[in-house]
Amino acid sequence: MISKILTDTAQTRSAKNPETKKSGDPVTQELKPAAINSFSAAEKDKTKVKIKLSEDKAHKILEICASYNNDPGELINVLHETQGEFGYLPAEVQEVVAQGLGVSTAQVYGVVTFYSYFTMIPKGRFPISICTGTACYVRGAEKVLEEFKRELNIGVGETTEDGKFSINCLRCVGACGLAPVVLVGEKVYGRVSPESVKTILANYEEK
Amino acid sequence: MTKVKTLPELIKMKETLVSQRACYSKQLHVCGGTGCQAAQSKTLDVTLKEIVTDKGLDKDVKITMTGCFGFCEKGPIVKVLPDHTFYTEVKPTDAREIIDEHVVKGNQVERLLYVDPTTREHVPNSDKMEFYKKQLRIALRNCGEINPEDIHDYIENDGYQALGKVLTQMDAQQTIDIIKKSGLRGRGGGGFPTGLKWEITSKSQADQKYVVCNADEGDPGAFMDRAILEGDPNSIIEAMAICGYAIGASKGLVYIRAEYPLAISRLKKAIAQARELGLLGDDILGTGFNFDIQLRYGAGAFVCGEETALIHSMEGKRGEPSFKPPFPSVSGYQGKPTNVNNVETFANIPVIINKGAEWFASIGTEKSKGTKVFALAGKINNVGLIEVPMGITLREIIFEIGGGIKDGKKFKAVQTGGPSGGCLTEKHLDTPIDYDNLTAVGSMMGSGGMIVLDEDDCMVSVAKFYLDFIVEESCGKCSPCRIGNKRLYEILEKITQGKGTLEDLEKLKNLSNVIKDTSLCGLGQTSPNPVLSTLQNFYDEYIEHVVDKKCRAGQCKALLYYVIDENVCIGCTACKRSCPVNAITGDKKQPHVINQDICIKCGACEEKCAFDAISIKLEHKVKVVE
Numbered sequence: 088m089i090s091k092i093l094t095d096t097a098q099t100r101s102a103k104n105p106e107t108k109k110s111g112d113p114v115t116q117e118l119k120p121a122a123i124n125s126f127s128a129a130e131k132d133k134t135k136v137k138i139k140l141s142e143d144k145a146h147k148i149l150e151i152c153a154s155y156n157n158d159p160g161e162l163i164n165v166l167h168e169t170q171g172e173f174g175y176l177p178a179e180v181q182e183v184v185a186q187g188l189g190v191s192t193a194q195v196y197g198v199v200t201f202y203s204y205f206t207m208i209p210k211g212r213f214p215i216s217i218c219t220g221t222a223c224y225v226r227g228a229e230k231v232l233e234e235f236k237r238e239l240n241i242g243v244g245e246t247t248e249d250g251k252f253s254i255n256c257l258r259c260v261g262a263c264g265l266a267p268v269v270l271v272g273e274k275v276y277g278r279v280s281p282e283s284v285k286t287i288l289a290n291y292e293e294k
Numbered sequence: 295m296t297k298v299k300t301l302p303e304l305i306k307m308k309e310t311l312v313s314q315r316a317c318y319s320k321q322l323h324v325c326g327g328t329g330c331q332a333a334q335s336k337t338l339d340v341t342l343k344e345i346v347t348d349k350g351l352d353k354d355v356k357i358t359m360t361g362c363f364g365f366c367e368k369g370p371i372v373k374v375l376p377d378h379t380f381y382t383e384v385k386p387t388d389a390r391e392i393i394d395e396h397v398v399k400g401n402q403v404e405r406l407l408y409v410d411p412t413t414r415e416h417v418p419n420s421d422k423m424e425f426y427k428k429q430l431r432i433a434l435r436n437c438g439e440i441n442p443e444d445i446h447d448y449i450e451n452d453g454y455q456a457l458g459k460v461l462t463q464m465d466a467q468q469t470i471d472i473i474k475k476s477g478l479r480g481r482g483g484g485g486f487p488t489g490l491k492w493e494i495t496s497k498s499q500a501d502q503k504y505v506v507c508n509a510d511e512g513d514p515g516a517f518m519d520r521a522i523l524e525g526d527p528n529s530i531i532e533a534m535a536i537c538g539y540a541i542g543a544s545k546g547l548v549y550i551r552a553e554y555p556l557a558i559s560r561l562k563k564a565i566a567q568a569r570e571l572g573l574l575g576d577d578i579l580g581t582g583f584n585f586d587i588q589l590r591y592g593a594g595a596f597v598c599g600e601e602t603a604l605i606h607s608m609e610g611k612r613g614e615p616s617f618k619p620p621f622p623s624v625s626g627y628q629g630k631p632t633n634v635n636n637v638e639t640f641a642n643i644p645v646i647i648n649k650g651a652e653w654f655a656s657i658g659t660e661k662s663k664g665t666k667v668f669a670l671a672g673k674i675n676n677v678g679l680i681e682v683p684m685g686i687t688l689r690e691i692i693f694e695i696g697g698g699i700k701d702g703k704k705f706k707a708v709q710t711g712g713p714s715g716g717c718l719t720e721k722h723l724d725t726p727i728d729y730d731n732l733t734a735v736g737s738m739m740g741s742g743g744m745i746v747l748d749e750d751d752c753m754v755s756v757a758k759f760y761l762d763f764i765v766e767e768s769c770g771k772c773s774p775c776r777i778g779n780k781r782l783y784e785i786l787e788k789i790t791q792g793k794g795t796l797e798d799l800e801k802l803k804n805l806s807n808v809i810k811d812t813s814l815c816g817l818g819q820t821s822p823n824p825v826l827s828t829l830q831n832f833y834d835e836y837i838e839h840v841v842d843k844k845c846r847a848g849q850c851k852a853l854l855y856y857v858i859d860e861n862v863c864i865g866c867t868a869c870k871r872s873c874p875v876n877a878i879t880g881d882k883k884q885p886h887v888i889n890q891d892i893c894i895k896c897g898a899c900e901e902k903c904a905f906d907a908i909s910i911k912l913e914h915k916v917k918v919v920e
């Protein structure tokens with residue numbers, strides 16, 4: 088069952104605040120009983136990222152669940168570790184987690200979409216995080232963000248087509264003295280200006 | 295590491311460590327906080343150590359990577375002891391000179407010394423820096439002083455003595471009484487008396503109780519708790535154990551943001567070392583008291599800082615708040631009595647036990663005792679982490695400790711309390727800061743974010759910034775917060791677009807009050823504060839936006855005007871051809887004019903004009919002289 092090859096859907100929007108989000112939130116939809124434990128075909132169809140979940144990987148997830156005694160109370164820790172392993176949490180990964188912990192997929196999905204740290208689409212090879220904490224904001228983070236969006240032609244929470252860069256916002260990395268701050272992977276760039284955006288991106292030219 | 299089995303053994307260990315320390319003639323402390331690590335302080339630390347070992351000085355010179363010194367603006371910092379020389383913006387390439395000149399020859403490296411911005415003179419040591427003069431470091435006592443990754447450094451500085459003292463000399467009620475008498479109030483924002491909270495939890499009957507440390511720190515622009523966890527993780531462990539003893543809990547949980555990898559790794563190390571020494575675990579110091587701590591990770595949701603949401607999140611659920619009562623102290627984690635305290639609150643505990651309630655209560659104002667840590671940021675010269683006695687004024691913080699406004703600009707406002715707080719202005723600068731005074735003037739102590747704004751900041755945009763945050767972070771459980779804040783945001787957006795009306799200002803006020811009154815949790819109950827406080831203190835700026843269609847700070851793009859100076863324009867038509875919306879009219883060789891109703895402020899014309907005839911103005915209406 089878990090070894091079956093699945094194609095998938097991945098959506099980034101968070102179901103935390105329905106007011107700000109687009110329609111079609113599967114958590115709030117009426118689900119037929121049969122659909123409760125899996126993502127609907129339509130959900131999976133909006134596919135951008137296709138993944139195959141090999142038996143190995145499914146086992147890995149079940150192992151992670153088992154290392155937390157398959158305790159549903161450890162769902163968030165399990166998701167942290169699983170995301171650490173796979174980089175993101177696509178639908179079928181969530182299905183296996185649900186199975187492992189003996190909860191509904193809807194519950195897993197509800198948690199994944201509530202927390203902004205969890206993502207359903209893979210980040211770029213060089214994930215760019217722009218600090219939009221207050222200190223960075225008053226020192227011009229917004230303009231820096233605009234410039235990254237313009238240069239890469241993607242929005243926040245998106246990944247470039249070639250999978251190289253993705254843009255995310257985070258709130259205060261604790262380096263406010265260097266505001267505005269941008270992270271590319273683990274590397275921290277301080278006092279970033281819109282003009283220096285090109286230079287930063289140039290560091291990641293692949294030869 | 296062998297276990298420390300009794301309090302006398304711990305005291306002996308401390309004495310040995312102190313005497314070992316005395317063997318070093320010089321010590322170098324390198325800041326290893328997140329800010330300084332971002333500026334290569336790790337390489338600097340390694341380089342310094344290599345040079346010292348190379349020169350065979352390692353018996354004489356001790357190099358320690360410490361937590362944050364607070365002076366993040368000028369990092370990386372290196373402090374030399376015993377003379378307290380304070381080097382700023384030190385690069386790895388400066389390491390050799392520091393060792394050769396300062397350590398070996400005893401000459402300060404002048405070019406690396408801090409330069410006082412007013413006197414323009416080099417400051418020889420940290421005691422003479424304005425930044426430190428008015429500070430009083432209790433919660434931050436060990437940050438920048440010890441190696442957070444070695445529990446021995448903590449023990450050397452009175453670490454775990456307070457735990458030893460309560461376990462051997464006091465009962466639970468006596469411990470609670472000390473905290474009550476000290477007047478300590480919660481530093482997580484609410485300011486609830488800590489001793490009282492402990493007492494309530496201690497009186498709740500249950501087979502299991504929990505001590506929870508709230509290290510979620512969601513205020514965007516604040517990093518106090520993170521600095522404490524990174525710089526002095528053992529103080530939190532010790533305090534949680536003391537709390538466990540006082541309330542009758544054997545289990546502790548730290549809820550920490552997953553976005554704080556350094557804090558997590560240091561806390562994990564500290565917990566492992568404390569277990570190895572027997573300062574966590576069973577039968578601590580041979581007293582029969584058991585206590586252990588586990589970590590739980592947040593996953594990026596501001597509302598999880600609210601204690602009931604935090605508890606749900608720790609249980610693996612969506613972090614939605616629930617109605618209080620029941621309070622966590624009666625029914626919390628897994629339905630058991632749970633005492634939730636903030637990181638900084640905990641950091642104060644060991645010192646209060648060691649130095650006494652009277653000592654602590656002698657600091658601060660009548661109703662707010664002790665100190666408060668603030669993350670000072672924004673348009674200020676000395677961005678950093680400061681700890682000041684309650685009762686200090688905003689003026690002292692901003693103009694003395696903070697060194698005034700950046701680039702000689704004019705002070706406009708200071709925002710305290712993060713998204714729950716408000717913007718204070720010139721007239722509040724001399725208000726002594728404590729919980730009650732800040733609330734009285736429409737802001738909040740909050741967890742300690744303090745953002746300074748100058749004349750270039752638009753107050754409507756600042757309010758909009760916070761609302762944007764709130765809209766993103768509202769959990770959506772109750773409608774006033776979920777829908778109301780979104781509407782507030784939209785009205786603010788409309789105003790910054792130049793489409794606001796006077797009626798909108800009334801709506802803002804009314805809606806804000808409704809949201810405050812009817813929201814379920816603290817997030818919604820305080821979220822309109824940035825709007826209300828800016829409306830109250832900067833009403834004229836709102837009026838300018840809606841009536842004069844002007845943003846005096848020049849931040850609202852829609853309220854900027856591209857204007858052609860008819861005296862400079864030669865009528866070359868370059869601008870006219872570049873305008874994507876045909877907003878420019880004018881005949882060849884005649885001055886051109888921009889129709890403001892059509893212009894989309896793209897800036898293309900300004901770029902094209904070779905004669906600098908086009909400029910951006912804050913106002914476009916030409917005053918008609920009658």
Ligand SMILES: Cc1cc2nc3c(=O)[nH]c(=O)nc-3n(C[C@H](O)[C@H](O)[C@H](O)COP(=O)(O)O)c2cc1C
Pocket residue numbers: 479480481482483484485486488508509510511512513596597598599600601602634635636637639640741815816817
């Ligand atoms: C929206 C919201 C966010 C909060 N965030 C935090 C936080 O990040 N850290 C914190 O210690 N307390 C936070 N609190 C306060 C906690 O609910 C709780 O009062 C506090 O942790 C109690 O500890 P204290 O008494 O030591 O302050 C928040 C409250 C609300 C309503």
Ligand code: SF4
Pocket residue numbers: 597614615767768769770771772773775776813814815816817818819
């Ligand atoms: S006030 Fe806001 S954050 Fe709090 S419960 Fe209601 S919707 Fe959620």
Ligand code: SF4
Pocket residue numbers: 856872873874875876877878888892893894895896897898899900
């Ligand atoms: S700013 Fe752009 S839209 Fe406005 S007049 Fe100039 S070119 Fe036209």
Ligand code: FES
Pocket residue numbers: 218219220221222223224258259260261262263264266267268514515516
């Ligand atoms: S606000 Fe960006 S690092 Fe603190």
